[in-house]
Amino acid sequence: MPIYLYWGEDEFAIARATTALRQRVLDPDWSSFNFDKITPDQPDGIVQGLNQAMTPPFGMGSRLVWLVDTPLCQRCPEDLYGELERTLPNLPETSVLLLTASHKPDSRLKVTKLLQKYAEVREFSVIPPWKTDLLVKQVQQAAKEVGIKLTPGATELLAESVGNDTRQLYGELEKLRLYGSHSRQALDERAIATLVTTSTQNTLQLGSAIRQGETTHALDLIADLLRQNQPALMIVKSLVGQFRTWLWVKLMVETGERDEQAIAQAAEINNPKRLYFLKKEVEFLPLATLLQTLPLLLDLEASLKLGSDELSTLQIKIIELCELCRQREGPRC
Known part of the structure; x- marks a missing residue:
């Protein structure tokens, strides 16, 4: 009774894993009879999926039931939980139940603990660009x-x-x-x-250009990234990650922390050797300046989500950020 729970924001990786699972468990000659894809908009879709999973496959191979974008691990009515509690331990060996979701399962819910007991859980989160x-x-x-x-x-x-x-x-x-x-x-x-077409490297360069107050270079990089069809929200997400890391490093250093492991853990840096370079990057950038960057970036993200023009909105906020980062102490880093 194999049960799988795939979750995370990386839709492409989940799709690849789902395809691999489908190829592994289904007989190609009988796949149209033994594969059920149930979307969350289907009435009583989860119950329908559980019933299908209890049904023996036709012909050769196994049966695969896929509950797409299931909200189970975020909310689960008591009657549905009871159905899961009765069904999951009794799924036939010839059936495979796959649940996929974009959000992290809520560990406080009974249904999450139930799935952790019976299912193989795999995370497909997007790796932060600084890791x-x-x-x-x-x-x-x-x-x-x-x-x-x-x-x-x-x-x-x-x-x-x-x-x-x-x-x-x-x-x-x-x-x-x-x-x-x-x-x-x-x-x-x-x-x-x-x-290979370079994209993220330019995003990291964008963060560096903003940090150094290089307005012209930063605007050129924004134009390049948009020409490469890079999503504006992904650009902002990368910038938030970079400035968040710089902020934590600066904050820990300014508060007198000397333990590099402690700084790395606070800044979520897997490789402590990066700290030497990160400290150099923020050495002459005031903590107050870094504290002001994140609200600007969050305001930028909100504007983009509300439908503002990508290019002009990015340009305005990038100019504001570069001007802000020029307010540094001592020589430029």
């Missing part, structure tokens, strides 16, 4: 899945170039696989630089 070690691991895993060999330098450059965009990552890897199909050697940085 470079996790991005490198993601590239290594994806390259292994695609069947392509990369040198360590190429792996790091690819991680920098595509960041946390898994859709672009797999697209670039397929391109690289075709490019290197006639060679047994691992692809190096030259192949990445030639074939």
Whole structure:
């Protein structure tokens, strides 16, 4: 009675995992009879899905029931919980139940604890762009899945170039696989630089330009990112992450904290070696200035979500942020 719960904001990664599960459990000749995809807008969809999961498959292979974007782990009526409590332990071995959701399951709910007891839970959250070690691991895993060999330098450059965009990552890897199909050697940085479109690297450069008050450079980077069809909200999300990290590092240093592990934990930095560079980056930037950046970024995010013009809204706020960051103490970092 395999039960799976996939959750997270990375829709592309969830879709890939779902496809892999479907290919693994369904017989291709009988898949149209044994695959049920139930969306949250269907009346009594969850109960319907549980009933289908209790039904033996037709022909060969197993039955797969997929509850798409299920709200179960955010809210679950008592009668529905009772149905789950009766059904989950008794699912036949020939059935696979898959639940997917974008939000993190609420650990306080009884239904979440029930699913944790019977289901394999996998997280598919988008990796923050500043967690470079996790991005490198993601590239290594994806390259292994695609069947392509990369040198360590190429792996790091690819991680920098595509960041946390898994859709672009797999697209670039397929391109690289075709490019290197006639060679047994691992692809190096030259192949990445030639074939891969850089996006997140420019987002990180944007944060650096704002921090240094380089208005013209920051506006050029914004224009480049939008030309590359980078979503404005994703750009803002990356900036929030960068400035949040700088703020925590500056705050901990200013309060006299000397334990690098404690600073790394507060700033959610997996690699404490990055602290040396982060401290240098905020050395001459006042704490009061960093404290003012996050409200500006949140105001920018709210404006974009309300439908404001992306380019002009980004330009206005970027200029405000650059002007703010010029108010630094001592020489420029």
